[in-house]
Amino acid sequence: MGELKLMKGNEALAEAAIRYGADAYFGYPITPQSEVIEYLSEQNPYERTGMVVLQAESELAAINMVYGAGASGKRVMTSSSSPGVCLKQEGLAYIAGAEVPCVFADVVRGGPGLGTIQPSQADYFQNTKGGGNGDYRNIVLAPASVQEMCDFVALGFDLAFKYRMAACILSDGAIGQMMEKVVLPDQKPRMTDEEIKAKYPWAINGRKNGTQHRIITSLDLDSAKMEEHNIHLQKKYKEIEEKEVRYEMINCDDAEYVFVAYGSSARIAQKSVQLGREAGLKVGLLRPITLWPYPTKAIDALIKKGVKGFLSVELSCGQMIEDVRLACNGRVKAEHFGRVGGIIHTPEEVLEAMKKQIIGE
Amino acid sequence: MTVQDIIKPENLVYQKSKLLTNKPFHYCPGCGHGTVHRIIAEVLEELGVGDKTIGVSPVGCAVMAYDYFDVDFAEAAHGRAPAVATGIKRVWPDKVVFSYQGDGDLAAIGTCETIHTCNRGENITMIFVNNGIYGMTGGQMAPTTLEGMKTATTPYGRKATLPAGAGFDGIPNNGYPLHITELIARLPGTKYVTRQAVYDPAHVRNAKKAIRKAFENQINGKSGVNFVEIVSNCNSNWKMEPVAANKWLVENMLPEYPLGDIKVDGKLVEK
Amino acid sequence: MTEEIIIAGFGGQGVLSMGKILAYSGIMEGKEVSWMPSYGPEMRGGTANVTVIVSDERVCSPIINAFDTAVILNQQSLDKFESKVKPGGYLLYDPNGITKKPTRKDIHIYTIEGAQLASDMGNSKVFNMIILGAFLKLRPIIDDKNVEEGLRHSLPERAHKLIPLNMEAVKVGKDNVKQA
Numbered sequence: 001m002g003e004l005k006l007m008k009g010n011e012a013l014a015e016a017a018i019r020y021g022a023d024a025y026f027g028y029p030i031t032p033q034s035e036v037i038e039y040l041s042e043q044n045p046y047e048r049t050g051m052v053v054l055q056a057e058s059e060l061a062a063i064n065m066v067y068g069a070g071a072s073g074k075r076v077m078t079s080s081s082s083p084g085v086c087l088k089q090e091g092l093a094y095i096a097g098a099e100v101p102c103v104f105a106d107v108v109r110g111g112p113g114l115g116t117i118q119p120s121q122a123d124y125f126q127n128t129k130g131g132g133n134g135d136y137r138n139i140v141l142a143p144a145s146v147q148e149m150c151d152f153v154a155l156g157f158d159l160a161f162k163y164r165m166a167a168c169i170l171s172d173g174a175i176g177q178m179m180e181k182v183v184l185p186d187q188k189p190r191m192t193d194e195e196i197k198a199k200y201p202w203a204i205n206g207r208k209n210g211t212q213h214r215i216i217t218s219l220d221l222d223s224a225k226m227e228e229h230n231i232h233l234q235k236k237y238k239e240i241e242e243k244e245v246r247y248e249m250i251n252c253d254d255a256e257y258v259f260v261a262y263g264s265s266a267r268i269a270q271k272s273v274q275l276g277r278e279a280g281l282k283v284g285l286l287r288p289i290t291l292w293p294y295p296t297k298a299i300d301a302l303i304k305k306g307v308k309g310f311l312s313v314e315l316s317c318g319q320m321i322e323d324v325r326l327a328c329n330g331r332v333k334a335e336h337f338g339r340v341g342g343i344i345h346t347p348e349e350v351l352e353a354m355k356k357q358i359i360g361e
Numbered sequence: 362m363t364v365q366d367i368i369k370p371e372n373l374v375y376q377k378s379k380l381l382t383n384k385p386f387h388y389c390p391g392c393g394h395g396t397v398h399r400i401i402a403e404v405l406e407e408l409g410v411g412d413k414t415i416g417v418s419p420v421g422c423a424v425m426a427y428d429y430f431d432v433d434f435a436e437a438a439h440g441r442a443p444a445v446a447t448g449i450k451r452v453w454p455d456k457v458v459f460s461y462q463g464d465g466d467l468a469a470i471g472t473c474e475t476i477h478t479c480n481r482g483e484n485i486t487m488i489f490v491n492n493g494i495y496g497m498t499g500g501q502m503a504p505t506t507l508e509g510m511k512t513a514t515t516p517y518g519r520k521a522t523l524p525a526g527a528g529f530d531g532i533p534n535n536g537y538p539l540h541i542t543e544l545i546a547r548l549p550g551t552k553y554v555t556r557q558a559v560y561d562p563a564h565v566r567n568a569k570k571a572i573r574k575a576f577e578n579q580i581n582g583k584s585g586v587n588f589v590e591i592v593s594n595c596n597s598n599w600k601m602e603p604v605a606a607n608k609w610l611v612e613n614m615l616p617e618y619p620l621g622d623i624k625v626d627g628k629l630v631e632k
Numbered sequence: 633m634t635e636e637i638i639i640a641g642f643g644g645q646g647v648l649s650m651g652k653i654l655a656y657s658g659i660m661e662g663k664e665v666s667w668m669p670s671y672g673p674e675m676r677g678g679t680a681n682v683t684v685i686v687s688d689e690r691v692c693s694p695i696i697n698a699f700d701t702a703v704i705l706n707q708q709s710l711d712k713f714e715s716k717v718k719p720g721g722y723l724l725y726d727p728n729g730i731t732k733k734p735t736r737k738d739i740h741i742y743t744i745e746g747a748q749l750a751s752d753m754g755n756s757k758v759f760n761m762i763i764l765g766a767f768l769k770l771r772p773i774i775d776d777k778n779v780e781e782g783l784r785h786s787l788p789e790r791a792h793k794l795i796p797l798n799m800e801a802v803k804v805g806k807d808n809v810k811q812a
């Protein structure tokens with residue numbers, strides 16, 4: 001077993017990046033995720049592993065530093081919180097178009113605009129539907145614990161490099177700020193320059209004499225080629241939808257009514273399931289771990305098994321509910337419940353909402 | 362004298378500006394932001410422009426400046442206050458428009474807006490509170506942080522460069538303290554550029570005069586940006602008592618950021 | 633067993649580190665724990681608080697609105713959290729600097745002269761451990777040997793020589809908690 005520690009989610013994310021052998025982190029302070037760059041600065045990873053850590057002048061600069069370093073085949077990460085992630089959207093669209101692998105974390109706070117620094121899940125649209133321009137997707141992983149904040153760094157990098165795209169760790173202020181036990185992985189070595197050159201022939205790190213130069217770009221003026229490029233991207237996304245869906249089911253085997261919730265809300269809904277079961281209700285929880293690709297088929301399977309209704313529990317005014325409804329396609333009832341503005345719903349009110357909005361009298 | 366005597370109108374020697382609301386400042390005791398607010402409000406009151414002033418607050422500790430000034434206010438995104446102020450001033454050219462920003466807001470994320478607003482010579486007043494740190498977010502490095510200064514993101518002290526490595530005789534690290542005020546003073550679009558402080562009464566008086574001039578220029582139709590930097594403190598994140606913070610400011614900040622006018626009536630001041 | 637605790641006072645009183653030691657001790661006791669600080673500009677004005685949950689089962693939300701126990705170290709925090717203690721719960725406070733005492737009748741109220749006792753011990757730094765001791769006397773959820781282990785984990789190596797002094801402070805806290 002690895003090292004057991006009590007850590008904040010933000011610190012676990014940072015430590016995991018060092019231990020994964022990440023090459024660089026570029027970031028800009030913002031509450032509630034400033035601990036990521038603070039922890040990295042304090043740990044001096046440049047001395048520990050040679051990992052570069054840089055405080056950029058803005059999120060806009062940070063994501064473009066990621067674009068540059070990622071294009072060269074290095075493993076790079078950035079993190080921010082909601083208003084900062086807005087500024088990253090331009091870069092993320094370029095990263096998608098140019099197929100640059102990278103990991104970014106959004107430790108979500110309430111909006112719109114400056115909003116509140118308290119936890120929220122209202123960046124679901126921004127991250128799963130793509131806030132930048134064009135037809136693109138980012139893989140979105142939703143940690144529900146400090147342990148997953150740590151584990152999803154490795155998973156994110158693996159997926160990002162497998163598919164040459166951005167992987168988002170979509171967390172929130174509660175998971176970022178809270179301390180919990182976490183078992184840390186062992187330190188992995190950073191890849192050598194030779195290993196990078198051998199493994200990622202697309203990366204721009206100086207071409208070999210006599211070989212074709214490589215170009216990282218999202219642009220093509222030739223419409224036919226641009227269409228081809230878009231079709232290529234869509235094929236990649238399709239493959240991910242087939243292969244990379246991840247979720248967890250709790251008490252769903254005999255469930256008639258199911259909560260759908262991710263991250264912080266899933267922890268609360270899990271308690272609601274327990275309370276519901278104690279009261280004799282056949283309730284369960286579907287916890288999407290990938291928010292894109294979405295576990296649409298899991299919802300479909302639950303309906304086929306007899307689930308009569310879903311309650312999407314989110315710290316938002318109702319965003320993921322759209323994906324739940326798409327999956328239900330009108331066959332069963334699907335409603336949303338959630339508190340916003342930094343208020344976190346209680347397990348009791350979540351269960352009450354299930355009774356009122358879905359189960360009925 | 363009884364309390365009743367003391368509070369008689371004829372015994373009044375000083376009062377809070379009418380352009381400040383009754384809301385208590387949320388600033389840490391000893392912070393310069395409160396003093397800067399006060400003198401801005403006094404200047405606006407003395408100039409009689411409370412009903413035609415529009416302020417733009419930053420993202421930083423002064424984000425809620427709108428709660429304290431009894432004038433119309435907009436709150437901008439982080440770093441964008443000069444653009445928001447430009448938008449207002451262009452469509453209401455006869456109003457008195459000012460932005461109020463910290464060093465992270467004005468000189469890091471908002472550098473682009475700062476430079477271009479100054480370069481266009483917008484007829485606004487820009488107030489820049491330089492405390493060498495990100496106060497609001499808990500004391501991270503700002504572009505103005507002094508070399509060697511410890512912050513949450515430079516826990517071992519800001520180092521502009523690291524020693525030799527990677528084939529270079531130095532590796533770029535956190536860069537150098539950014540003198541944005543000197544930079545924008547070089548732009549033809551700035552009319553009045555000055556650096557002041559508020560750590561003692563004499564300097565508060567000077568700073569007030571400067572702020573007054575920066576507003577008068579705008580009101581009198583002198584074109585161009587009027588830019589007042591205030592070298593201030595952040596005792597909380599500098600982790601000092603207020604008095605010690607002001608002493609530290611004099612000994613460390615002022616040598617790096619010397620006080621005085623940098624540009625007057627569109628002309629650089631010869632030093 | 634689930635114990636939901638708020639610890640609140642001035643920044644600099646060791647509120648957050650006391651919470652962290654409690655949480656680490658909980659882990660050593662084999663419990664599930666969460667530690668959630670107040671964060672951001674909420675701290676302007678100098679107050680700090682932390683919610684610690686120690687439980688036999690996985691903690692669902694680290695942010696809660698009602699507490700089994702409130703450990704209160706200044707007046708502002710007393711004003712804010714007295715009403716948030718669950719009926720039948722505990723309120724432990726240091727009377728030093730408290731001008732308006734708690735008034736509720738449906739909770740157990742205790743005091744600990746932490747500041748005074750720390751100065752009697754000749755070390756103001758052990759203040760928060762005295763408070764922790766008082767808390768553990770009222771809510772014996774963690775064994776002393778696990779508190780010692782918790783300290784070992786949350787203090788940096790160079791401070792380990794101070795563990796006996798800290799455990800002494802815990803004992804002083806336990807011995808001096810008084811019903812209000």
Ligand SMILES: Cc1ncc(C[n+]2csc(CCOP(=O)(O)OP(=O)(O)O)c2C)c(N)n1
Nearest residue numbers: 030420421422439463464465466495496497
């Ligand atoms: C896009 C975006 N990025 C980051 C932040 C977080 N943030 C809020 S204030 C601030 C810096 C404030 O520092 P400064 O401008 O120096 O003002 P001070 O608090 O020191 O007066 C930052 C980084 C934000 N609100 N929005």
Ligand code: SF4
Nearest residue numbers: 388389392422496595
């Ligand atoms: S944190 Fe610093 S800048 Fe902000 S109010 Fe406190 S002293 Fe002032």
Ligand SMILES: [Mg+2]
Nearest residue numbers: 463464494496
């Ligand atoms: Mg500042």
